[in-house]
Amino acid sequence: MFPTSETGRDDGIRINPSILAADFANMQAELARIATADFVHVDVMDNHFVPNLTFGPQMVERVQATSPVPLDVHLMIADPDRWAPGYAEIGAASVTFHLEAATEPVALARRLRDIGSRAGVAVKPATPVESLFDLLDDFDQILVMTVEPGFGGQSFMPETMPKLRRLADEARRRGSSVWLQVDGGIGESTIAQAAEAGADTFVAGSAVFGAADPANAIAGLRAAAARAHAH
Numbered sequence: 001m002f003p004t005s006e007t008g009r010d011d012g013i014r015i016n017p018s019i020l021a022a023d024f025a026n027m028q029a030e031l032a033r034i035a036t037a038d039f040v041h042v043d044v045m046d047n048h049f050v051p052n053l054t055f056g057p058q059m060v061e062r063v064q065a066t067s068p069v070p071l072d073v074h075l076m077i078a079d080p081d082r083w084a085p086g087y088a089e090i091g092a093a094s095v096t097f098h099l100e101a102a103t104e105p106v107a108l109a110r111r112l113r114d115i116g117s118r119a120g121v122a123v124k125p126a127t128p129v130e131s132l133f134d135l136l137d138d139f140d141q142i143l144v145m146t147v148e149p150g151f152g153g154q155s156f157m158p159e160t161m162p163k164l165r166r167l168a169d170e171a172r173r174r175g176s177s178v179w180l181q182v183d184g185g186i187g188e189s190t191i192a193q194a195a196e197a198g199a200d201t202f203v204a205g206s207a208v209f210g211a212a213d214p215a216n217a218i219a220g221l222r223a224a225a226a227r228a229h230a231h
Ligand SMILES: O=C(CO)[C@H](O)[C@H](O)COP(=O)(O)O
Pocket: 018, 020, 021, 041, 043, 074, 076, 147, 148, 149, 150, 151, 152, 153, 154, 183, 184, 185, 186, 203, 204, 205, 206, 207
């Protein structure tokens, strides 16, 4: 579902603004400002897996009904085996759960795909990626966190780049079409490092919603990633 061509572009780069940095009291207007993005990234936090609390399924359903672009849901929650399918049922284009929280990640990914979502798995900065090498076909996207999950506006952690590079090399070696996503501290000064290490899908909260012109910020991030890929 939702290959790049369906988003109207085929440059292999996806820019997904995170509404964690949006004005929650004006969500409809905020969503309208990012119509040129590929997906809207929705951070679901449960105050258990991470020490912060954001949205539940009702809010995500309203975002789904209002958003000009498909939803990329990032679940920072305990027990995703139980809760993640509900987000796919809402109609989210992709649902990503944390490897550290899941009991049966492959079975859960299969369930998400059966419902009709892309299946994503996320790893925190200290979690190795090697256990995912044999599972690349089971997922549509892998999210390498570039900050500790829980809060927006943190600084990009360059020490996560060797791990991303190993994952990208392995995906290339196996001819995998899995999307490699980064999330946390992504902006015009950091996106090139992540793109050079092999990321193709970029979450940016503060860099987009904190900009005077979010469309311009999205275009700038896209151009910077494209330059790094062309390198
Ligand atoms: O998952 C997240 C935090 O856990 C957010 O998606 C991320 O932090 C985006 O915000 P910013 O671009 O401001 O770092």
